[in-house]
Amino acid sequence: MSAGSAVSAAPESARRAIPTSLEAPTGFVRRYIFSTDHKVVGLQYFFLSLTAVLIGVVLSLLMRFHLVWPTAHLPFVRGGIMTPEQYLALVTLHGTIMVFFVLTTAPQNGFGNYFLPLQIGAPEMAFPRLNSISFWLTFAAFLCLLATCIVPGGGPISGWTAYPPLSGLGEVTGPGEGIGQTVWIVSILIFCAGSLLSSVNFIATIIDLRAPGMTLGRMPLTVWAWFVTAISILLAFGVLLAGGVLLLLDRSAGTNFFLPAGLVVSGQVQAHAGGSPLLWQHLFWFFGHPEVYIAILPGMGVVSQVLATFSRKPVFGYRAMAGSLCAIGLLGFVVWGHHMFVSGMSPYSGLTFSLLTMSIGVPSAIKTFNWLGTLWGGRIRFRSPMLFAMGFVSFFVTGGLSGIFLGQPALDSTLHATYYVVAHFHIVMGVAAIFGIFAATHYWFPKMFGRVMDETLAKLHFWLTFAGAYCIFMPLHFVGIAGGVRRYADFTGVDYLTALLPLHRFVTFAAFATGAAQIIFLYNFFHSLRSGAQAPMNPWDATTLEWTTSSPPPIDNFGGKLPRVYRGPYEYSVPGATVDFLPQNLAIEESRDVQ
Amino acid sequence: MLAPVMTHSRNSVRGSAGPAVLLALLLLILVGVTVVLFASHAYSPPSPITAEGRLTDQQYGRTLWVAGVIFILAQLALAYAALRFRDRGRPARFIRGNNALEVVWTLATVVLFVGLSVMGRRAWADARLGAAPADAVQIEVTTTQFVYTFRYPGPDGKFGRLDPNLVSASTGNPLGLDPNDAAGKDDIVVPVLTVPANRPVELLIRSQDVVHNFFVRELRLQQDAVPGMVIPVNFTADRVGRYEIVCTQLCGQGHNTMRSFLNVVPEPEYESFLKQQAVGQ
Numbered sequence: 001m002s003a004g005s006a007v008s009a010a011p012e013s014a015r016r017a018i019p020t021s022l023e024a025p026t027g028f029v030r031r032y033i034f035s036t037d038h039k040v041v042g043l044q045y046f047f048l049s050l051t052a053v054l055i056g057v058v059l060s061l062l063m064r065f066h067l068v069w070p071t072a073h074l075p076f077v078r079g080g081i082m083t084p085e086q087y088l089a090l091v092t093l094h095g096t097i098m099v100f101f102v103l104t105t106a107p108q109n110g111f112g113n114y115f116l117p118l119q120i121g122a123p124e125m126a127f128p129r130l131n132s133i134s135f136w137l138t139f140a141a142f143l144c145l146l147a148t149c150i151v152p153g154g155g156p157i158s159g160w161t162a163y164p165p166l167s168g169l170g171e172v173t174g175p176g177e178g179i180g181q182t183v184w185i186v187s188i189l190i191f192c193a194g195s196l197l198s199s200v201n202f203i204a205t206i207i208d209l210r211a212p213g214m215t216l217g218r219m220p221l222t223v224w225a226w227f228v229t230a231i232s233i234l235l236a237f238g239v240l241l242a243g244g245v246l247l248l249l250d251r252s253a254g255t256n257f258f259l260p261a262g263l264v265v266s267g268q269v270q271a272h273a274g275g276s277p278l279l280w281q282h283l284f285w286f287f288g289h290p291e292v293y294i295a296i297l298p299g300m301g302v303v304s305q306v307l308a309t310f311s312r313k314p315v316f317g318y319r320a321m322a323g324s325l326c327a328i329g330l331l332g333f334v335v336w337g338h339h340m341f342v343s344g345m346s347p348y349s350g351l352t353f354s355l356l357t358m359s360i361g362v363p364s365a366i367k368t369f370n371w372l373g374t375l376w377g378g379r380i381r382f383r384s385p386m387l388f389a390m391g392f393v394s395f396f397v398t399g400g401l402s403g404i405f406l407g408q409p410a411l412d413s414t415l416h417a418t419y420y421v422v423a424h425f426h427i428v429m430g431v432a433a434i435f436g437i438f439a440a441t442h443y444w445f446p447k448m449f450g451r452v453m454d455e456t457l458a459k460l461h462f463w464l465t466f467a468g469a470y471c472i473f474m475p476l477h478f479v480g481i482a483g484g485v486r487r488y489a490d491f492t493g494v495d496y497l498t499a500l501l502p503l504h505r506f507v508t509f510a511a512f513a514t515g516a517a518q519i520i521f522l523y524n525f526f527h528s529l530r531s532g533a534q535a536p537m538n539p540w541d542a543t544t545l546e547w548t549t550s551s552p553p554p555i556d557n558f559g560g561k562l563p564r565v566y567r568g569p570y571e572y573s574v575p576g577a578t579v580d581f582l583p584q585n586l587a588i589e590e591s592r593d594v595q
Numbered sequence: 596m597l598a599p600v601m602t603h604s605r606n607s608v609r610g611s612a613g614p615a616v617l618l619a620l621l622l623l624i625l626v627g628v629t630v631v632l633f634a635s636h637a638y639s640p641p642s643p644i645t646a647e648g649r650l651t652d653q654q655y656g657r658t659l660w661v662a663g664v665i666f667i668l669a670q671l672a673l674a675y676a677a678l679r680f681r682d683r684g685r686p687a688r689f690i691r692g693n694n695a696l697e698v699v700w701t702l703a704t705v706v707l708f709v710g711l712s713v714m715g716r717r718a719w720a721d722a723r724l725g726a727a728p729a730d731a732v733q734i735e736v737t738t739t740q741f742v743y744t745f746r747y748p749g750p751d752g753k754f755g756r757l758d759p760n761l762v763s764a765s766t767g768n769p770l771g772l773d774p775n776d777a778a779g780k781d782d783i784v785v786p787v788l789t790v791p792a793n794r795p796v797e798l799l800i801r802s803q804d805v806v807h808n809f810f811v812r813e814l815r816l817q818q819d820a821v822p823g824m825v826i827p828v829n830f831t832a833d834r835v836g837r838y839e840i841v842c843t844q845l846c847g848q849g850h851n852t853m854r855s856f857l858n859v860v861p862e863p864e865y866e867s868f869l870k871q872q873a874v875g876q
Contacts, residue, residue, distance in 0.1 A: 085848045159845045165822055166805040166847060173740070173805055174847040260823025262759040264771070265804040266740070269759050277806055277821050311680070317692035342808070344821045347723035351716055358712040365704040366697070368669060373696070375676040377688035382614035382681065390673060394622065397669045401662040404708060410651045410718035411658065414640075414815040417808065417843035463617065470625055478638035483812035485843050488851035494841055496812070503638070573687040580686065 036128035037555060042114030043448065044135050048142060049106035053434075055146075056097040059090050061515050064508040068501065070490045085175040087489035088157035092176075093148070095160030096184070099291065100191050101142055103433050107298035108233070109138070109198055111440045112226040114448060116202065118546035119220050121211025121563040121585075123556045126204035130197050137194030144187035148180045156181040159487060161288070164258035164280050165265075168250045169272075172265045185248050192241035195233050202230035211545070213565030218584065220544045220569040221315060224322045225301025228329035229294050235333065236290040243283035250275065281343055285336035293332040295429045296396075297325060299436020300367060303389045305570075306439050307371055309542045310386035311378030312580050314570040317370040324363035324370075331360040341409040342416050350409040357407035364400050368393065379573070379580075383540070384458035388439035391466045392432050398470075399428025402477065417487070420480025423473045431469045438462075438521075445528070446535030450551045453532060457524040461517060468514030475503050475510075541581045544569050548585050615681040619674035626670050633659065640812045644834040644859065647722040648815035654715045661707055722816065727797035727829035732790060735799045737770055738807035738820040741849035743840060744769050747783040749873060755779015762803065770803075783872040788840065789858040790832060791865035797829040808844035811857050819844055832859040 025031050032040060065072070066082045073080040117125055125131045148155040157176045158167040162184070171178030206227045210219070219227075246257040250272075258280045261273035308315045315321055337345065337353030371393050380386065402424040405411045415421060445453050484491075484500050491497035491504070538547040545565070549558050563585040571582040632638070643649050727733075735746040735754060748754045755778045762771035772779045790796045800809055802820035809828075810817040813836075818828050842853035860868065 084851065088845070088848065088850070091845075157845075157848060161845075163806050163845070166845070177847075263804055263822055264739070264759050264762045267763065267765075269762070276823065278824075312682075312687040313689070314691050316690065317697055320692065320697045342817045343819045344824050344826045347719065350719060350723070354712045354715065354719075355709065358708040359705075361708040362701060362704045365708075366701055369696075369700045370692075372669070372672050372676060373690075373692070375673075375680055377690060378676075378680045379682045379685065379687040380615070380677065380680050382618075382677075387614065387618065390618065390677065394625075394670060394673055397666065397673075401666050404662055404711060405655070405658050408654065408658065408712060408715040408719070410654055410715050410722065413719070413722065413817050414651060414812065416817050417810075459614065463621075467621060474625075474629065474632075478632060481640065482638045483640050483810075483841075485810070485841055487845045490851050493852050494839055494854055496839060497841075500638075573689045575689050 034132060036124075036132050038113050038117050038125045038128065038131060039448075039553065039557075041125075041131045041135050042110055042112070045105055045113060045138070046110035048135075048139060049102050049110055049437075052097050052101035052105070052142065056094055056102060057515055057518065059094040059097070061511060063087065063090050063094065064511045066489070067491070068505045068508045070492065082489075084489035085154065085157050088159070088487070089149075089155030089176050089180070091487055092156050092159050092162075092184070093145070096145060096188075098430065099160055099295070100188070101138075101145070103295035103429060104195065104233075104291070105138065106437050107302070107433060107440070108202075108226060108229050108294065109134070109195075111222075111302070111437075111444065112202060112229075112298060113198075115444065115546055116205060116223060116226055117209065118447075118549070118553060118557055119223050119544050120206065120209060120214050121545050121558070121565060122205065122209035123558070123562065124209075125201050126208055127201045130201050134194045134198035134201065137190055137197070141187045141191035141194060144183060144190060148176075148183045148187070151179040151183055153178045153180050156184045161284060162247070162280075163284075164247060164250065164275075164277055165260075165263060165270075168247060168258050168280075169263070169265060169270060170251060172268060172270075182248070182251060185244050185251075189241060189244045189248070192237045192244065195237045196241070199230040199233035199237070202226055203234065206230075211563050211565050214584075215565075217319075218565055218568050219322075220301070221304040221318070221321055221325070222298070222301035224325050225297045225299075228325045229297045232290045232294050232297070232329050232332060236287040236294065239283055240287035243280060243287070246283075247280065278340075278343060278345060281340055282336070285339040286333070288339065289336040290329075290332040292425070292429050293328055295433045296436070297328065299392060299433045299439075300325065300396075302436050302440045302443070303371065303392045304374070305544070306385045306389040306443050307374045307393075308570040308572060309443075309540050310381045310383055310389075311375050312381070312572045313374055313378045314568070314572055315370070316373030316376070317366075318568070318570070320366055321370050324366045327363040328360060328367075331356065331363070335360055338407055338409075338412070341412045347409070354407055354409055358404060361400065361404055361407070364396075368397055368400070383442075384453070384455060384462060385439045385443035385540075387459065387462045387466075388435050388442060391462065392435040392439060394466075395427050395432040395435060395469070398474075399424060399426075399432055403428065414483070415480055417485060418480035419476040419484045419486055422486050423476035423480060426476075427469075427473050431473065438465075441525075443540070444546075445525075446539045447546055447551050447553070449529055449532075450535050451528055451532030452535045452539060453528040454524050457520055461520040461524065464517035464520070465514060468510055468517055471510035472507055472514060475507050479503050479507075538583075541579075543571055543581050543583050545584055548583055612678075612681065615677045618677045622670045622674040622677075626667055630663070630667065633663065642813075643815050644813045644832045644836070644838070645815070645830045646833070647718065647830060648813070650718040650721060651815040654718045657714060658711055661711060665707075722830070723828070725829070727827065728795050731795040731797040731829060733797050733799065734788065734790070735801065736788070736809055736820065737801055737803060738809070738842070738846075738853075739764075739769070739803040740805065740847050741842070741853040742769075742786065743788070743809070743853070743855040745785050745788045745855075746770060747785075747869065747872070748778075749781030749783055751778060751781055753778040755782050759803075781873065783869070785872060787856050787858060789860060789865065789868050791862045792835050792859050793831060793833050794862065795829055795831045797827055800826045800828065805846050806844050807842050807846045807853065810841050810843045811838050813838045814857075817843055832857075835859050835861060 256275040259272035263270040
């Protein structure tokens with residue numbers, strides 16, 4: 001394949017330098033805490049995300065409850081009734097946890113760390129120690145974020161976007177804007193550092209450690225997705241890191257990057273001059289929009305892989321799929337302005353950003369068509385990973401299409417900052433990405449833990465979550481179209497928002513029901529971990545390299561040998577073969593036996 | 596080379612139709628309920644009160660058609676695939692792709708999406724790109740945590756100088772009007788926005804402290820108020836009425852309490868409003 005010959009795999013001599021028979025470290029701490037084994041690091045990221053998502057969901061349920069019963073007494077809230085600043089601290093914490101510690105962490109660093117070396121036939125990541133450091137930085141960032149809840153003044157109230165001057169002046173702008181906001185920024189900076197180190201590791205691993213024969217054109221689409229995501233992280237998080245440092249300096253060192261002259265807060269004139277609040281927005285969204293794709297691209301890779309496996313067909317249009325991943329990664333960096341149509345940025349640039357934003361719909365549509373093409377004419381096995389992958393496609397279509405409204409400045413002029421936006425990004429980068437994570441979890445659980453999840457419970461969990469997520473987020477479009485504003489602690493101060501409360505009540509009920517359904521997943525996950533049926537090496541009859549080694553894989557992944565790759569990643573139902581899948585390491589002469 | 600394990604029969608269980616039917620059914624319900632809710636306009640905002648707002652609604656309608664048709668076709672295709680291609684024991688068709696199809700759907704989406712963006716230019720351009728006509732009524736909008744303050748230039752048509760050091764809401768000078776500037780003597784400062792119907796209005800939007808927003812859904816207009824900037828927006832409201840102004844940019848603890856009203860009144864009533872306020876100042 002010509003795409004593959006462009007960059008050839010690393011020479012044999014370089015590869016031999018890598019030890020292939022690693023000794024498993026003994027002792028719990030060396031083995032599970034400060035391990036440099038990419039599989040352990042992957043699981044560390046995965047369990048960190050699992051913890052984070054549980055906290056994030058509980059926070060969102062508290063918010064949903066407060067929105068429809070604003071005067072209800074809550075047992076664990078100081079003073080009984082949730083205050084607006086407590087609500088806004090929940091908004092900030094929920095957004096930050098979900099975006100950074102769930103959507104950025106699980107799909108890329110969780111599954112990516114575990115399966116990238118396995119899928120390209122490598123014994124380890126390129127920089128194993130760096131990998132462990134990346135995780136522990138991320139873990140430290142998470143503790144730092146949680147600490148915002150217990151510092152004096154409480155958590156920051158400026159949302160995950162932290163627009164200055166609200167976030168730049170200290171507690172004069174509101175409770176939580178003192179120490180809480182500072183600690184929040186420090187948490188983000190540490191997270192950026194961890195993500196940058198990890199992205200370099202991913203890029204180096206993919207370029208240098210592919211097994212012989214694993215050309216670019218034979219890489220599974222998951223690997224393509226992790227590759228494009230890693231490059232996006234490298235380019236985007238550096239900018240957030242810089243922006244965060246500047247914001248910290250504005251707050252604590254008297255600099256004026258984002259703070260203009262003449263600010264009067266609560267009657268006090270502020271001693272700042274010369275900065276621009278819009279500069280932060282440009283820096284933030286230059287990171288923030290690629291971040292959306294960082295969250296969703298790995299899911300796209302997983303979905304392509306799962307659809308092929310359970311349709312028993314090659315991925316339709318493999319090259320178009322790899323190409324559209326790259327196109328989305330690239331275009332993702334030139335559309336940030338659509339977050340700023342009504343920010344006061346020149347209205348002329350609004351037109352340019354609109355055109356670019358609408359263009360990113362094209363590679364997204366290409367992916368959708370090719371997924372449908374993969375299903376077409378297939379022999380679909382409705383196992384739980386497949387259901388979640390098909391659910392992903394449905395949510396991606398729905399969430400993507402609501403985006404073509406928001407990509408037009410005239411329409412954004414009325415939909416901006418309403419629940420329409422909440423519905424849009426929750427469906428396309430929240431629910432779709434989570435369905436990608438669920439698909440990956442159910443697909444790779446046997447490989448990671450050597451056991452199989454209960455299929456009946458997994459399906460039940462899928463049906464409730466699929467229906468539930470639509471019940472939560474579809475009505476929010478209508479709230480937004482009617483002008484329903486987001487990030488309000490209480491709607492009763494505005495007449496027309498009060499009129500929308502019945503819709504909100506329905507959404508809250510749906511949220512609690514869907515939240516409860518996640519208990520099924522947790523039970524199934526942890527129960528199967530301990531007492532699920534033993535998993536064979538290749539339970540799904542899949543073709544990629546991780547299925548050619550034991551479940552779970554040995555410390556050096558392939559038991560002292562490195563695989564050699566002879567064919568593309570999705571050779572299903574090849575005419576003439578006696579079986580309907582040909583693993584990537586199946587030599588041509590061996591395949592003659594099965595053909 | 597490891598010998599691949601070929602345990603192929605295990606998974607080719609010819610599944611029951613259950614999951615396929617249930618998935619297709621849920622997708623059908625999704626499409627049906629969505630179409631009914633959008634078609635019923637049950638949650639549409641009140642009709643717009645400006646020409647630009649009506650252009651925006653037209654563009655919204657066009658976009659809804661394009662998005663709606665793709666939504667219905669894609670979700671139904673997924674449902675059809677689930678039903679039609681479930682494992683019935685027949686081998687899957689071996690297809691790697693189809694270049695002609697790739698070209699067709701790529702070009703089709705380019706035309707549709709970029710076309711929509713191009714068609715939507717006018718609604719935006721009409722609302723944002725033109726300068727206000729010379730006879731437009733100028734009103735300054737100032738946002739602070741968590742109130743709107745509106746300033747009219749008064750009979751002299753000139754806004755007086757503002758000084759941040761003089762800001763004192765408690766003594767009745769929330770904007771910091773400089774008492775030594777003659778142009779400011781007749782400025783009218785009020786908490787509610789009153790504009791004449793059928794006359795162009797130019798708002799000069801600024802903020803004293805943090806980023807806020809000015810949103811009136813009947814105008815189909817949101818504009819951030821950014822400290823350090825004066826952002827002009829103009830409109831001509833053609834329906835008399837009282838409309839809620841809300842803040843959509845998270846501005847602090849009292850964000851959800853930040854509200855005012857836009858009163859669109861007939862010209863004579865507007866003139867008497869100005870006279871009345873001039874006496875009061």
